[in-house]
Amino acid sequence: MMVRTPSCDKNGVKKGTWTPEEDKKLVEYITRYGHWNWRLLPKFAGLARCGKSCRLRWLNYLRPNLKRGNYTKEEEETIIKLHRHLGNRWSAIAARMPGRTDNEIKNHWHTNLKKRSQQDSVATESIVSNSNDQSPTEQPTANTTFQSFNSTTQDCSPLSQHSSPSTSTVVSTENLVLMEDEFAFWDSDTDLMSGNFWLEPYILDISYVPASEPEYSSQVFDVELWSHDT
Protein backbone atom coordinates (compact mmCIF):
# COMPACT_ATOMS: atom_id res chain seq x y z
CA MET A 1 0.00 0.00 0.00
CA MET A 2 1.04 3.61 -0.47
CA VAL A 3 2.15 4.59 2.94
CA ARG A 4 4.59 6.78 4.73
CA THR A 5 7.58 5.29 6.40
CA PRO A 6 7.04 5.24 10.13
CA SER A 7 9.20 7.72 11.93
CA CYS A 8 9.38 9.59 15.21
CA ASP A 9 9.88 13.26 15.87
CA LYS A 10 12.20 14.60 18.53
CA ASN A 11 9.62 14.12 21.25
CA GLY A 12 9.17 10.46 20.42
CA VAL A 13 5.81 11.04 18.80
CA LYS A 14 5.35 8.50 16.05
CA LYS A 15 4.53 9.59 12.52
CA GLY A 16 3.73 7.82 9.31
CA THR A 17 1.77 4.67 8.69
CA TRP A 18 -0.57 3.37 11.31
CA THR A 19 -0.05 -0.24 12.29
CA PRO A 20 -2.97 -2.63 12.86
CA GLU A 21 -2.05 -2.64 16.55
CA GLU A 22 -2.33 1.13 16.74
CA ASP A 23 -5.64 1.03 14.89
CA LYS A 24 -6.92 -1.53 17.33
CA LYS A 25 -5.91 0.55 20.33
CA LEU A 26 -7.54 3.65 18.91
CA VAL A 27 -10.78 1.91 17.97
CA GLU A 28 -11.02 0.16 21.29
CA TYR A 29 -10.40 3.33 23.23
CA ILE A 30 -12.86 5.47 21.30
CA THR A 31 -15.48 2.75 21.32
CA ARG A 32 -15.21 2.60 25.04
CA TYR A 33 -14.58 6.17 26.12
CA GLY A 34 -15.22 8.37 23.11
CA HIS A 35 -13.00 11.12 21.76
CA TRP A 36 -13.49 13.61 24.56
CA ASN A 37 -10.12 15.32 24.06
CA TRP A 38 -7.98 14.55 21.05
CA ARG A 39 -4.82 15.95 22.57
CA LEU A 40 -4.98 13.75 25.64
CA LEU A 41 -6.50 10.75 23.93
CA PRO A 42 -3.26 9.18 22.66
CA LYS A 43 -1.78 9.23 26.13
CA PHE A 44 -4.78 7.47 27.65
CA ALA A 45 -5.09 5.08 24.74
CA GLY A 46 -1.44 4.10 24.98
CA LEU A 47 -0.50 5.51 21.61
CA ALA A 48 2.74 7.31 20.80
CA ARG A 49 0.92 9.62 18.43
CA CYS A 50 -0.17 13.21 18.47
CA GLY A 51 -3.84 13.97 18.91
CA LYS A 52 -4.15 15.33 15.41
CA SER A 53 -2.89 12.11 13.93
CA CYS A 54 -5.37 10.09 16.02
CA ARG A 55 -8.24 12.33 15.00
CA LEU A 56 -7.36 12.08 11.34
CA ARG A 57 -6.96 8.33 11.47
CA TRP A 58 -10.30 7.95 13.19
CA LEU A 59 -12.24 10.32 10.96
CA ASN A 60 -10.76 9.20 7.68
CA TYR A 61 -10.26 5.51 8.20
CA LEU A 62 -11.50 3.88 11.36
CA ARG A 63 -14.83 5.58 11.92
CA PRO A 64 -17.78 3.23 11.42
CA ASN A 65 -20.00 3.34 8.33
CA LEU A 66 -17.29 4.59 6.03
CA LYS A 67 -17.45 3.53 2.44
CA ARG A 68 -14.11 2.97 0.88
CA GLY A 69 -13.24 3.41 -2.78
CA ASN A 70 -15.62 2.37 -5.55
CA TYR A 71 -17.34 5.65 -6.22
CA THR A 72 -20.60 5.24 -8.07
CA LYS A 73 -21.42 7.39 -11.04
CA GLU A 74 -24.07 9.14 -8.98
CA GLU A 75 -21.57 9.94 -6.26
CA GLU A 76 -19.13 11.34 -8.78
CA GLU A 77 -21.80 13.51 -10.34
CA THR A 78 -22.76 14.74 -6.90
CA ILE A 79 -19.18 15.66 -6.11
CA ILE A 80 -18.81 17.54 -9.36
CA LYS A 81 -22.05 19.43 -8.81
CA LEU A 82 -21.25 20.24 -5.22
CA HIS A 83 -17.75 21.33 -6.12
CA ARG A 84 -19.16 23.59 -8.80
CA HIS A 85 -21.21 25.37 -6.14
CA LEU A 86 -19.07 25.05 -3.05
CA GLY A 87 -15.54 25.10 -4.42
CA ASN A 88 -12.83 23.38 -2.42
CA ARG A 89 -14.89 23.19 0.73
CA TRP A 90 -14.37 19.49 1.05
CA SER A 91 -15.86 19.15 4.48
CA ALA A 92 -19.07 20.75 3.27
CA ILE A 93 -19.13 18.43 0.30
CA ALA A 94 -18.42 15.43 2.50
CA ALA A 95 -21.26 16.47 4.78
CA ARG A 96 -23.65 15.84 1.90
CA MET A 97 -22.17 12.46 1.11
CA PRO A 98 -22.75 9.93 3.86
CA GLY A 99 -19.89 7.52 4.35
CA ARG A 100 -17.35 9.64 2.53
CA THR A 101 -14.66 11.75 4.14
CA ASP A 102 -13.40 15.14 3.06
CA ASN A 103 -9.92 13.72 2.54
CA GLU A 104 -11.17 10.89 0.38
CA ILE A 105 -13.36 13.18 -1.70
CA LYS A 106 -10.50 15.63 -2.10
CA ASN A 107 -8.18 12.88 -3.27
CA HIS A 108 -10.77 11.49 -5.64
CA TRP A 109 -11.39 14.93 -7.02
CA HIS A 110 -7.74 15.58 -7.76
CA THR A 111 -7.07 12.16 -9.19
CA ASN A 112 -10.26 11.48 -11.15
CA LEU A 113 -12.80 14.26 -11.32
CA LYS A 114 -10.84 17.46 -11.78
CA LYS A 115 -10.02 16.84 -15.43
CA ARG A 116 -13.52 15.66 -16.15
CA SER A 117 -15.06 18.72 -14.57
CA GLN A 118 -12.72 21.01 -16.48
CA GLN A 119 -13.60 19.31 -19.75
CA ASP A 120 -17.29 19.67 -18.93
CA SER A 121 -16.97 23.36 -18.16
CA VAL A 122 -14.96 24.00 -21.33
CA ALA A 123 -17.66 22.26 -23.34
CA THR A 124 -20.37 24.22 -21.55
CA GLU A 125 -18.51 27.50 -22.06
CA SER A 126 -18.21 26.98 -25.78
CA ILE A 127 -21.91 26.24 -26.03
CA VAL A 128 -22.79 29.29 -23.93
CA SER A 129 -20.46 31.60 -25.86
CA ASN A 130 -21.98 30.46 -29.12
CA SER A 131 -25.50 31.02 -27.93
CA ASN A 132 -24.64 34.40 -26.36
CA ASP A 133 -23.11 35.94 -29.42
CA GLN A 134 -26.03 38.27 -29.87
CA SER A 135 -26.46 39.01 -26.20
CA PRO A 136 -23.69 41.12 -24.68
CA THR A 137 -25.35 41.20 -21.24
CA GLU A 138 -23.27 39.14 -18.87
CA GLN A 139 -25.15 36.31 -17.23
CA PRO A 140 -24.04 35.33 -13.76
CA THR A 141 -22.56 31.85 -13.64
CA ALA A 142 -23.11 29.44 -10.84
CA ASN A 143 -19.71 30.36 -9.47
CA THR A 144 -20.22 34.09 -9.47
CA THR A 145 -23.59 33.64 -7.90
CA PHE A 146 -22.08 31.53 -5.18
CA GLN A 147 -19.32 34.02 -4.57
CA SER A 148 -21.99 36.62 -4.13
CA PHE A 149 -23.73 34.35 -1.72
CA ASN A 150 -20.53 33.85 0.21
CA SER A 151 -19.79 37.50 0.56
CA THR A 152 -23.25 38.38 1.74
CA THR A 153 -24.42 35.50 3.83
CA GLN A 154 -21.39 33.51 4.77
CA ASP A 155 -21.91 33.99 8.46
CA CYS A 156 -25.35 32.53 8.47
CA SER A 157 -24.71 29.63 6.16
CA PRO A 158 -24.59 26.24 7.80
CA LEU A 159 -21.94 25.39 5.27
CA SER A 160 -19.76 28.23 6.35
CA GLN A 161 -16.45 26.66 7.14
CA HIS A 162 -16.32 27.65 10.74
CA SER A 163 -19.85 28.60 11.40
CA SER A 164 -20.76 28.60 15.01
CA PRO A 165 -23.57 26.37 16.21
CA SER A 166 -25.79 29.33 16.85
CA THR A 167 -25.49 30.65 13.34
CA SER A 168 -25.80 27.18 11.92
CA THR A 169 -29.08 26.43 13.50
CA VAL A 170 -30.76 29.77 13.77
CA VAL A 171 -31.42 31.28 10.38
CA SER A 172 -33.33 34.50 10.26
CA THR A 173 -36.21 34.89 7.86
CA GLU A 174 -34.35 37.65 6.05
CA ASN A 175 -31.33 35.49 5.48
CA LEU A 176 -33.40 32.53 4.49
CA VAL A 177 -35.13 34.58 1.83
CA LEU A 178 -31.79 35.81 0.60
CA MET A 179 -30.41 32.32 0.51
CA GLU A 180 -33.38 30.97 -1.35
CA ASP A 181 -33.04 33.78 -3.83
CA GLU A 182 -29.33 33.36 -4.30
CA PHE A 183 -29.66 29.64 -4.70
CA ALA A 184 -32.60 29.60 -7.00
CA PHE A 185 -30.32 28.34 -9.74
CA TRP A 186 -29.78 25.15 -7.86
CA ASP A 187 -33.31 23.93 -8.24
CA SER A 188 -32.92 23.44 -11.93
CA ASP A 189 -29.52 21.96 -11.62
CA THR A 190 -29.80 19.40 -8.92
CA ASP A 191 -32.15 17.90 -6.45
CA LEU A 192 -29.85 18.75 -3.59
CA MET A 193 -31.92 21.73 -2.70
CA SER A 194 -35.03 19.69 -2.28
CA GLY A 195 -36.24 19.13 1.21
CA ASN A 196 -34.91 21.12 4.08
CA PHE A 197 -31.36 21.48 2.86
CA TRP A 198 -30.19 24.46 4.86
CA LEU A 199 -32.07 23.76 8.01
CA GLU A 200 -31.18 20.11 8.11
CA PRO A 201 -28.65 19.39 10.81
CA TYR A 202 -25.31 17.96 9.76
CA ILE A 203 -25.65 14.62 11.36
CA LEU A 204 -24.52 11.81 9.19
CA ASP A 205 -22.67 9.34 11.23
CA ILE A 206 -22.31 7.99 14.68
CA SER A 207 -19.61 9.11 16.99
CA TYR A 208 -18.59 7.74 20.29
CA VAL A 209 -19.22 10.31 22.92
CA PRO A 210 -19.36 8.66 26.28
CA ALA A 211 -22.45 9.19 28.36
CA SER A 212 -20.36 10.36 31.27
CA GLU A 213 -18.85 13.24 29.35
CA PRO A 214 -20.14 16.74 29.86
CA GLU A 215 -22.13 18.91 27.47
CA TYR A 216 -21.48 18.34 23.80
CA SER A 217 -24.54 20.19 22.65
CA SER A 218 -22.50 23.09 21.34
CA GLN A 219 -21.08 20.89 18.63
CA VAL A 220 -24.12 18.89 17.73
CA PHE A 221 -25.00 20.89 14.67
CA ASP A 222 -21.57 21.62 13.39
CA VAL A 223 -20.24 19.99 10.28
CA GLU A 224 -18.38 17.62 12.48
CA LEU A 225 -20.37 14.44 12.62
CA TRP A 226 -22.21 14.05 15.84
CA SER A 227 -25.07 11.70 16.32
CA HIS A 228 -28.45 11.74 17.93
CA ASP A 229 -27.94 8.59 19.90
CA THR A 230 -25.14 9.60 22.21
Added chain:
DNA sequence: AATACCTTCAACCGCACTGGT
Protein backbone atom coordinates in the same frame (compact mmCIF):
# COMPACT_ATOMS: atom_id res chain seq x y z
C1' DA B 1 14.40 -7.50 -16.94
C1' DA B 2 15.44 -2.83 -15.77
C1' DT B 3 14.17 1.64 -14.89
C1' DA B 4 11.89 5.86 -15.56
C1' DC B 5 7.77 8.08 -15.13
C1' DC B 6 2.95 8.46 -13.54
C1' DT B 7 -0.91 7.67 -10.31
C1' DT B 8 -2.91 7.09 -6.01
C1' DC B 9 -4.08 8.12 -1.38
C1' DA B 10 -2.80 8.02 3.66
C1' DA B 11 -0.84 11.18 6.37
C1' DC B 12 1.35 15.55 7.61
C1' DC B 13 1.53 20.60 8.07
C1' DG B 14 0.18 25.21 8.75
C1' DC B 15 -3.35 28.22 9.47
C1' DA B 16 -7.86 29.89 10.96
C1' DC B 17 -11.53 29.73 14.05
C1' DT B 18 -13.87 29.17 18.60
C1' DG B 19 -14.38 29.25 23.38
C1' DG B 20 -12.44 29.96 27.78
C1' DT B 21 -9.78 32.76 30.97
Added chain:
DNA sequence: AACCAGTGCGGTTGAAGGTAT
Protein backbone atom coordinates in the same frame (compact mmCIF):
# COMPACT_ATOMS: atom_id res chain seq x y z
C1' DA C 1 -8.48 43.19 24.63
C1' DA C 2 -5.15 39.72 24.61
C1' DC C 3 -3.73 35.32 25.08
C1' DC C 4 -3.99 30.26 24.94
C1' DA C 5 -5.63 25.54 24.04
C1' DG C 6 -8.25 22.64 21.30
C1' DT C 7 -10.13 21.60 17.02
C1' DG C 8 -11.16 21.46 12.06
C1' DC C 9 -10.02 22.47 7.37
C1' DG C 10 -7.63 22.54 3.00
C1' DG C 11 -3.19 22.24 0.71
C1' DT C 12 0.63 19.48 0.13
C1' DT C 13 3.81 15.64 0.54
C1' DG C 14 5.87 11.28 -0.22
C1' DA C 15 6.22 6.43 -0.90
C1' DA C 16 4.20 2.21 -2.95
C1' DG C 17 2.00 0.38 -6.86
C1' DG C 18 1.11 0.65 -11.76
C1' DT C 19 2.37 1.48 -16.47
C1' DA C 20 5.22 2.73 -20.31
C1' DT C 21 9.52 2.51 -22.63
